[in-house]
Amino acid sequence: MSCAPAEWQRLLQRALVGHDWAAQGDAQVRIALAGGALTLHWAPGPARQIALLRLPTLHLHFAFDGVPPAERQAFMRHLDLHTHRGGG
Template sequence: MQSHYPERFERDMGTTETEWLTALPRALGEHAFVLAEGQARVQIGQGQLLLQWHPLPPRVIALLRMQRLAVQFVFEGVEEGDRQRFMKRFDLTMQRGGG
């Protein structure tokens, strides 16, 4: 989890598109959203978040192949505090176990 979330940023996420789409509604919580091919628009207060994603080549470490997704986050008209709260919850929900 980050300490600050800018209005625009991109992430390289270790997930498949199927896993992403399964977890996304839970991560968005009570926020209304519209899903389309490779993107989602999320209503946050008076503004919105545009999520756009596409698969990346897998990361290969020895015999391990990890699927990856490039995800772009663009907040439009979302207050700073609302953006920070939304992303903290989003990150906690999307966080995966590790060790």
């Protein structure tokens, strides 16, 4: 994903409104979903460079535990919609 950690945390907090979740340190959250949980953690990756433009990157890791496939898909769709930014 191309964003800085602070930007990701703002996007994530907005996406998690209405969900039962807790931060576990600076780069991890645990989210209760459909009788199971999702542990999501992130770490900065190398910047991508296009000519003079440098874009920060993040590596994201999703670990679902006891969440049915349909609920996983619904949450990922929800998260995707909340993390989209403008563009052509």
